[in-house]
Amino acid sequence: MEKILIVDDDEGLVHFLSRFFARQEFDVRSCHSGTAALELVTADSFDLILLDYKMPGRNGLDLLREIRKLQVKTPVIMMTAYGTMDTAIEAMKLGAYDYLLKPFDRNDLDRLVKDALEVNRLMKEVVSFSPAGAGTPPDPRGAVKIIGRHKRMQEVYKLIGQVAAKDVTILITGDSGTGKELVARAIYHHSSRKEKPFLAVNCAAIPETLFESELFGHERGAFTGADRTHIGKFERCHGGTLFLDEISEMPLSTQAKLLRVLQHGEFERVGGSQTIKVDARIIAATNKNLEKEVQQNRFREDLYWRLQIISIHLPRLRDRAEDIPALVDYFVNRFSAEYQTPIRRIEAAALTRLQSHSWPGNVRELENTIRRAVLLSSGDVILEEHLRFDAACQGSPAGATGDDLWDRIERKLDELVPDLLQMCAERMHEGIIDALEKKLLSKVLAQCGYNQVKAAKFLGISRNTLRHRMKKFDLLPPSD
Known part of the structure; x- marks a missing residue:
């Protein structure tokens, strides 16, 4: 159970x-009081601290x-009724995760707390790797391991060891x-910045209109809708590591x-003119071929070469199938401990089935x-x-029940709804239901070959209803 301290x-x-x-x-x-807070923080560790500015x-x-x-890694959210820019900036410089203006909206509070707790987990859940072998079950306090004895995984471990302590992109x-x-x-976790922030940004989940602000x-x-100064991920991550996924x-x-940040370590906030200096290590990731993205003018060539200083490629699971038994043992031990179930082993037929699967996911x-x-x-x-x-990885629902599929859909909606609410709150989009319906219809039509x-x-729905929707959203079949 995650622990929250309110001061x-x-x-x-x-x-x-x-x-x-x-x-929750x-x-x-x-x-x-501050004195009582220091006594609590000295005696116990917390996953999040909400701290009043004026006491x-x-x-x-x-x-x-x-x-x-x-507590270096514990996120601290400042709460204040004095929402001046100086207050916000000073708090961020001192290592606050973010700040909330009083009186605050419950949805804003809930979103910010969940984000901060996720950051706390990423920073405190130590990830290790075992160059000598498959490794052992995770430490009960939350450490996790990268598992694999295949030679391509050994190359990954070697690269991690060589570059972790070096401050390179x-x-x-x-x-x-x-x-x-x-x-x-x-x-x-193996770098000199391990006592500083680690923030992860899923680039695929951010609406284009909000990207620079984020x-x-x-x-x-x-x-x-910009009713207060917003501190972006780069400022929050000063001295630490920023992970740009996808x-x-x-x-x-x-x-x-x-690119300017990578070259000069500086930027301006959206709508601002002050140049802000920042020191953050960038780790980027992608499942696409960036060279092809560059050739098709979807990715800047100069940024690509800047990111390519050190490159680590992870093999697909089916290309290192010999690691499946070790991974299975690791996950069985991990989840047995997590859910307090008495699982001792996996039967031979089940392991054979797992080894014969293609693992597209x-x-x-x-x-x-x-x-x-x-x-x-x-x-x-x-x-x-x-x-x-996983049904989504099979191309058909075989092997998954309807409940499994709805669970997956609900999890995806849980990820998307906060972004949709933010778009509505900031009036960045009108007619959000129409926008979602148009996107769904276009995907289904493409999947069905129109x-x-x-x-x-x-x-x-009826064919007439579909035609009406296609006309409404101007969804025409592609021309030959």
Whole structure:
């Protein structure tokens, strides 16, 4: 259970926040003074601290300095009714994760807390690798390992060891699910920046209109809805490591600004004129061939060569099938401990089935398969009947129940809804339902080869309704 500390002299606010987080099953502690907060932080570790800016005696910024000495990696969110730019910038310089203006919106609070807790996990869950072999089960405190004895994985370990301590930009390539983020985190945990922030940015999940603001921040009034100064990922990550996942999805305009940061270590916030100096190590990852993206003018050539200083390529799981038994053992041990189930082993027939599978989703698909098998097993042995393969990786729903598919859809929606709400809140998009419907229709029509009868049946609507929707959204079949 994740632990949250609330420090504020407003007893009513502390009571509200304590109940708010307790309902979400967090372990909540609270206090009303800086002195009491330091006693708690000295005696115990926390996953997140919410800290008031203005309190009697020692103020929030002074307390933040002390907390940073005691718990370097714990995210701290400043809460303030004094939302000046100087307050925000000073808090960020001292290592705050972000700040909230009082009175704050519950959705903003919930989103920011979830983001901060994810950052906490990424920084504190140590990723290691074992050049000598497959490794051992994870440390019960949360460490994870990269597993594999195949010679191509040994080359990966060697590169991690050679470059982790050197302050260079690194590009990690490989298919989806091969473990690119794990490698990035392993580099971070073995680097000289391991006591500084590690922030991960999924470039594919950020709307193009919000990209620069997300990375570089914006000034108050920079655009409609910008009612406060926003500190971007680069400023938050000063002195640390910024992981740019799926960097091929970054817009060309933002790529130009990123190149400037890599070359000169400086940028301006959106709507600002002040040049901000930043020191952040960049680790980028992509599942696409960036050389082809450059040839097709979808990625800047100068940025590509800047990222290519050191490149680490991760093999597909089917190209190192000899590692499957070791990975299976690792995940069985890990999830048995996590879910407190008495799994001792996997039967031979089940292991043979796993070894014969093509694993289009790579290690992530194997991880999900073993997690489900551990949960479905009623005894101490995983049987072949407990194996359920990821439907999205199969090209058909074989092997997955309707409930499995809806669970996957709900998880995807959980990831997308915050971005959609943000777009609505900032009025960056009008008619969000129409936009989603148009995107869904275009995808289904393309999948069905623009066969309207088939598409209408797939969508559960009449052909006339489909025609009406196609006309409304100007969805014409491609010309021959």
